[in-house]
Amino acid sequence: MNARTKDRVGSLLALVFVASLAVQRDYSTSFGGIFPDSIMILLVLLVLATFVLSFTPHAAMKDRVREGAPEAAEDLPRRKPMVVVAVILLAWALLLRPVGFALSSIVGFTAIAWYLAGERKDPKVILRSALVGIAITAALMLVFGQLLRVPLPRGSLL
Amino acid sequence: MLSNLLTGLQHLATLQNLLLVIAGTTVGMVAGALPGLTATMAVALLVPFTYAMTATNGLVLLGAIYMGCIYGGAFSAILINTPGTPSSIGTTFDGYPMARAGRGEQAIVAATIGSAIGGVFGVIALIFLAPLLAEVALRFGPAEYFWVGVFGLTIISSLAQGSMLKGLAGAAIGVLISTIGIAPVGGDVRFTYGSVAMQGGVDLIVILIGLFCIPEVLTIASRAHVRAESLEYKRDKGVFWNTTKEVLAQRANLLRSSIIGTIIGILPGAGGSIANLVSYNEARRASKTPEKFGTGHLEGVVATETANNAVVGGGMIPLVTLGVPGAPPDAIIYGVLMLQGLHPGPEMFKERADVTYTFMLGLGLSALVMVPIGIYGGRLLTRFVATLPKRYLVPGIAILTIIGSYAIRNNITDVILMLGFGVVGYWLKYLGFEASPIVLGLILGPIMETGLVQALLIGQQYSSPWTALFVSPLSWILIALSFLSFVWPYFGPLRRKFQKPALAPRQP
Numbered sequence: 001m002n003a004r005t006k007d008r009v010g011s012l013l014a015l016v017f018v019a020s021l022a023v024q025r026d027y028s029t030s031f032g033g034i035f036p037d038s039i040m041i042l043l044v045l046l047v048l049a050t051f052v053l054s055f056t057p058h059a060a061m062k063d064r065v066r067e068g069a070p071e072a073a074e075d076l077p078r079r080k081p082m083v084v085v086a087v088i089l090l091a092w093a094l095l096l097r098p099v100g101f102a103l104s105s106i107v108g109f110t111a112i113a114w115y116l117a118g119e120r121k122d123p124k125v126i127l128r129s130a131l132v133g134i135a136i137t138a139a140l141m142l143v144f145g146q147l148l149r150v151p152l153p154r155g156s157l158l
Numbered sequence: 159m160l161s162n163l164l165t166g167l168q169h170l171a172t173l174q175n176l177l178l179v180i181a182g183t184t185v186g187m188v189a190g191a192l193p194g195l196t197a198t199m200a201v202a203l204l205v206p207f208t209y210a211m212t213a214t215n216g217l218v219l220l221g222a223i224y225m226g227c228i229y230g231g232a233f234s235a236i237l238i239n240t241p242g243t244p245s246s247i248g249t250t251f252d253g254y255p256m257a258r259a260g261r262g263e264q265a266i267v268a269a270t271i272g273s274a275i276g277g278v279f280g281v282i283a284l285i286f287l288a289p290l291l292a293e294v295a296l297r298f299g300p301a302e303y304f305w306v307g308v309f310g311l312t313i314i315s316s317l318a319q320g321s322m323l324k325g326l327a328g329a330a331i332g333v334l335i336s337t338i339g340i341a342p343v344g345g346d347v348r349f350t351y352g353s354v355a356m357q358g359g360v361d362l363i364v365i366l367i368g369l370f371c372i373p374e375v376l377t378i379a380s381r382a383h384v385r386a387e388s389l390e391y392k393r394d395k396g397v398f399w400n401t402t403k404e405v406l407a408q409r410a411n412l413l414r415s416s417i418i419g420t421i422i423g424i425l426p427g428a429g430g431s432i433a434n435l436v437s438y439n440e441a442r443r444a445s446k447t448p449e450k451f452g453t454g455h456l457e458g459v460v461a462t463e464t465a466n467n468a469v470v471g472g473g474m475i476p477l478v479t480l481g482v483p484g485a486p487p488d489a490i491i492y493g494v495l496m497l498q499g500l501h502p503g504p505e506m507f508k509e510r511a512d513v514t515y516t517f518m519l520g521l522g523l524s525a526l527v528m529v530p531i532g533i534y535g536g537r538l539l540t541r542f543v544a545t546l547p548k549r550y551l552v553p554g555i556a557i558l559t560i561i562g563s564y565a566i567r568n569n570i571t572d573v574i575l576m577l578g579f580g581v582v583g584y585w586l587k588y589l590g591f592e593a594s595p596i597v598l599g600l601i602l603g604p605i606m607e608t609g610l611v612q613a614l615l616i617g618q619q620y621s622s623p624w625t626a627l628f629v630s631p632l633s634w635i636l637i638a639l640s641f642l643s644f645v646w647p648y649f650g651p652l653r654r655k656f657q658k659p660a661l662a663p664r665q666p
Contacts, residue, residue: 001588003590006588006589006590007321007324007589007590009589010324010327010586010589010590010591013589014327014331017331017334018334020351021334021349024348024349024350024351027346027348028344028346029341029344029345029346030344031341031343031344031346031611031614031615032341032344032346032348033346033348034610034611034614035337035606035607035610035611036334036337036348036349036607039330039333039334039337039603040334042330043327043330043331043334046323046326046327046330047327049323050321050323050324050327053323078380078381078383079380081379081380081382082376082377082379082380082584084379085375085376085379085552086376086577086581089372089375089556089577090574090577092556092560093560093570093573093574093577094574096560096564096570096573097570101560101561105557105560108553108556108557109553109554109556109557112379112549112552112553112556113549113550113552113553114549115549116379116382116548116549116552117549118382118383129549132550133553136550136553136554136557137557140557140558140561143207144206144561144565148207148209148210148211149210150206150209150210150561150565151564151565151568152561152564152565153564153568153570153573
């Protein structure tokens with residue numbers, strides 16, 4: 001995605017965010033809305049300016065310069081591992097309520113470590129990932145749960 | 159002040175705090191040396207360790223982690239040619255060529271001594287300037303606090319990477335997120351999306367962990383296949399003392415870089431990533447041998463590493479006096495202050511002077527402790543960093559983000575919110591909206607809103623309540639500063655037309 005497209009997509013998303021707040025405007029006191037309303041107007045003006053400026057010849061020229069730069073390839077990190085890790089993280093968080101910290105962390109840790117092992121996805125890698133996951137989870141439970149007395153999620157099922 | 163310093167020293171000189179400084183500095187160095195882990199991320203990840211601690215212990219630990227992390231970035235910059243943190247980008251320019259030429263130990267020693275001197279300089283500035291600024295802050299009323307917020311937002315937007323418009327828009331997004339929940343004046347319940355859990359607003363630490371850690375976790379995951387090749391260095395007799403003498407002889411470079419780091423630290427949101435490059439450029443301008451920069455020149459390493467550690471103390475000045483974070487990691491420390499029931503401002507130097515001075519002195523001690531840890535443990539550290547598999551690093555970080563976001567309110571919804579903010583934060587960053595302005599907006603939003611609404615209430619005596627924002631001279635000074643910081647980026651191109659060409663850092 002080039003910089004101009006990023007500007008346009010970013011502006012539209014910011015407008016959606018403002019709209020999601022604007023539809024909830026229901027202030028019971030006179031001072032409740034002064035500040036957020038002013039900032040909403042400011043944000044709309046800023047993103048509209050960004051949107052309009054993305055159509056200028058200057059923006060197009062800057063894009064051409066960027067596309068020729070050697071770091072342009074860096075703009076595209078490998079998306080698949082990011083999506084997979086994000087999905088595992090979400091599943092990990094959703095598992096916290098039913099199964100608690102210990103089990104969800106072992107499963108989440110093992111899944112990510114196994115997935116990021118690259119080509120070597122044999123049973124040994126799963127076993128090693130699980131062992132490291134168990135060790136780290138146990139160590140953190142000991143440090144937080146026992147030594148620091150910081151509460152960790154308990155599962156409702158286990 | 160002297161009695162406060164002595165009290166701070168007394169509190170710091172306990173076995174517990176001394177161990178926390180050593181442990182925090184070491185952990186910070188490890189985190190800082192890991193490419194991909196920024197100082198902000200490291201501080202955010204380790205916040206949960208402070209939940210059960212007293213305010214003093216927690217702040218001493220986080221301060222040491224922050225100081226160690228900024229220094230640790232130099233190891234990977236010098237030995238892997240990849241800055242461990244963005245604060246060490248400039249260190250790669252000369253540090254890596256030095257390591258390649260077999261002068262790795264010399265580069266590490268120069269970075270260590272420079273970091274220690276810069277760190278101590280920043281802390282001295284903090285100890286002497288912060289109480290003075292706190293005295294000024296005592297005269298601040300609601301209108302002045304509103305303008306402090308405006309100043310903070312304009313300056314971070316003008317320093318934001320990329321588009322200034324997007325910097326300002328990001329700050330406005332942060333401010334709007336801060337308005338979710340109950341209004342600070344009047345008690346209106348706003349923008350909760352129908353959720354009762356949102357009535358209390360979104361917890362700052364949850365957002366900070368999400369915005370600063372998750373995008374980095376995803377980025378590290380996407381590059382998990384890339385293996386960093388680290389250069390080795392061995393300790394030779396006499397190198398430490400000879401290099402130390404050589405570094406100490408560069409008085410002007412050390413002083414200039416320390417001042418640059420401290421001033422850039424004071425500017426809200428700027429931080430070490432800017433300070434190290436500015437300092438490098440200025441050192442090169444001032445050098446008698448500018449042509450050597452980029453080829454493995456000691457002056458370059460000293461300049462960048464001195465400046466980035468001076469940022470630590472400098473950034474704390476607006477934080478402890480006004481509640482405005484100087485650098486992104488300060489935002490996390492702000493969150494911890496709030497969590498511990500401490501409110502930045504004059505009261506930090508009156509009622510809670512014991513905590514404040516212990517914290518400040520702890521930062522200074524951490525800068526000193528870096529020297530033996532870095533010199534004796536540096537080789538072990540680099541070996542650990544080079545061999546740590548990213549496939550364990552990614553879930554290891556993830557597990558800490560989960561603990562950190564859950565344990566604040568024992569709420570699993572906060573974990574899901576943290577992940578949501580993280581994924582949104584990644585996309586916002588991809589689209590050019592950096593996390594720093596958003597976070598500063600989040601912190602300054604409540605300060606600005608409370609200031610504005612209270613000023614308008616006071617302004618009922620005037621024909622227009624808005625007049626209250628413009629009546630005091632302090633307000634006008636802050637308006638002028640805000641205006642200057644807003645228009646400053648536009649002066650850059652103009653200035654360059656009349657100046658000799660800027661010296662761009664030369665890549666090795």
